[in-house]
Amino acid sequence: MSDRPSDSVSGPLRIREVRLQNFRNIAEAAVAFPADRPVFVLGPNGQGKTNLLEAIGLITALRSFRTHEIRPLLHWGTSEAGVRVLLDHPLRGETEFHLTLAKGRKHLRVDGEDITRLGSILGLFPTVAFSSQDIQLLRGAPLGRRQFLDLSLSATDPTYYSTLRRYHGALKERNQLLKQGADLALTRAFDAILLPAGAALMEKRRAGLAAFASDLEEAYRRISPTAEEPELRYAPDISGARADTWQQTLESARLRDRETGTTTRGPHRDDWELRLKGHAARPFASEGQQRGLVLALRVAQARWFARHGGAHPVILADDILGELDPQRRERFWNALDHPAQIIATGTALPGGDPGGAWAVIEVAAGQFHTAAARSPLP
């Protein structure tokens, strides 16, 4: 679906150093990451392991994988947080990412240059965060699944992101009109933007999900020992995701939209679902199958970024290794792209080999210390 060639990947994105200021429970920290070694951030819960991973995850879309608000990211009693990440980018070379967070405001500089459009950096610094919350991709509300899809496609197709912005911009204005009870001509002036943007969005989602499905199948094959094939199905709000149906639906929902004061139908209500053996995975698959599926979704996202973006994403594994049995952990390493940098957290060093001895960083009360290298447990 992307017009970038799939062999454009020239290497992994690597984090060299992270400097945090007033970020969550971390007043001030500078953490260096060794080159060519997987990193394990070790420590009891509540000390700041996940906070470090969360800060690194911000480089992809300036969004936390834990919250959509800025306020919880600010150290208690402070009004501004700073996240500086020194990276090695396979195409750009050494790059400094500097994000300043304040209430309701984000400011980004890349190599000292102000970045005013998120679209210009989306996909440049790919990371994929694995966390226990991922199960919500299966069990949670459609919003989380739409965000997963939107991020995956935005990071690899700049026109997807601009179409998405256009659609949501027109939707916001239209909803405001519906709340005011404005006349038809005014509403239709915004429909004229909403309709083509929505149709383009549905088309891109359909094509994107179809392409993503092959990465998912490959990832699931490597993670799950059985021969069952997962199926990724687009569940558009507009049946058939057709442009003409979309226009008719918007027309016939006009009265209801006015009554409810919001646009009730459209791709902003799209969803997708995972199926196994012809059944929806959510109610029918076993606990183990569901966990395998969401793991495969993230692995597939990493493959997707690597194939369609410019770099292998940094793998952020937040406290998930302890949950996997040794066999599954082994398959997880095997499923990941080998050159990718891995940064994991946990309360104990896991067994299994991620492809080299862990470099261990110990954390206590928001302070990070590099410990001596340790070999994985047998």
Next chain:
Amino acid sequence: MQKLLKQLPGLGYRSAERIALHLLVEHPERLAALQAALSEAATHIRRCPNCGNLCEGDLCEICRNPRRQANHVCVVETVPDLLAVERSGAFGGHYHVLHGKLSPIQGIGPEDLNMARLGERLGEGGIHEVTLALSNDIEGEATCHFIEETLLRGRDIRVTRIGFGLPSGGGGLLFADATTLRNALDGRRDWNRPIDPSA
């Protein structure tokens, strides 16, 4: 005084301070002239009742100028946009200044814009082409659609649109240089009219 100056567009704290000191301390003689010019402007300059441009007297200079083609009207959002098109030297017709664009979120509806007068002008006849030179964002485009649907539909008027290819994102026409604008005006294309679902 410094506070008032700071509220002007483009002036920060420092430049407001410099201007205040310049007028009050360094060159107080200029203050009187400026004062006179400002109050003169405040009493005499108003909106042209025909097109919304700034004017002294009954009509603005452009509406008064017999050498300009009255049958071609360029619709712009603001007076600075009008001046930018004028500087390009590529347009010899009349203007219509809306003084904004539709934005329900910012509480701007058609009644807040110089929209009704545009309807009157089109109804008076004699206009053969309308060029919509509104900004290239959602609100600018929606305003084009609204004008098309409520004022232009069914009239025998050629509708063209420029704005595409101009720097988008905040600037509107103001930051387009003369060459870009000239190219945009020369290459202006017929506005692809919105699909009529009732047709």
